[in-house]
Amino acid sequence: MDHTRPVPTRRALEALLGEPFIDGNRVRVLRNGDGVFPALLAAVRNAGRSVDLLWFVWEPGPITAELADALAERARHGVRVRLLLDAFGALHADRNQIRALRAAGCTVAFHHPLLTWRLTTVNRRLHQRVLICDEKLAFTGGIGVGQLYTGDAQDPDHYRDTVLEVRGPAVVGLR
DSSP states (O other), rough: OOOOOOOOOOOHHHHHHHHHOOOEEEEEEEHHHHHHHHHHHHHHHHHEEEEEEEEEEBBSSSSHHHHHHHHHHHTTTEEEEEEETTTTTTTOOOOOHHHHHHHHOOEEESSSOOOOOHHHHHOOOOOOOEETTTEEEEEESSSBBBBGSTTTSSSTOOOOOOEEEEETTTHHHOO
């Protein structure tokens, strides 16, 4: 009995996913905080027109302060900087840091502010993590912004995670 299956064609995969494939993209896999944060910070620091950040976990700590400082610096230099943070994922965010971001010219908003602890409300969270710089470079994956996500997953106090760096037409889809 032949157990081989035909390889799906591009058209079949597009039909299954409901989206056409887009040629001309470059994707780089970044692993763990040691691979992710230097790339995120460099992208923000080099942004000349816009930075859009949509993030679930935003916790106090040195890496968060470094990213917030980079965002604020870009805003002070005329770059449009917008942050949308999940209200639950950023529950413990440093409020002084948020005020400083706004004072620098960043737009900061919170998705689904916690008005109640009813499970049906709390579970409508924004779990996406997307950073787009100048609408040409994007990052998406599972990492949070906080100390647990730094390092190289070397111990239980440092998470393992993967982020994709995307360049090309797919950036528009992530936006």
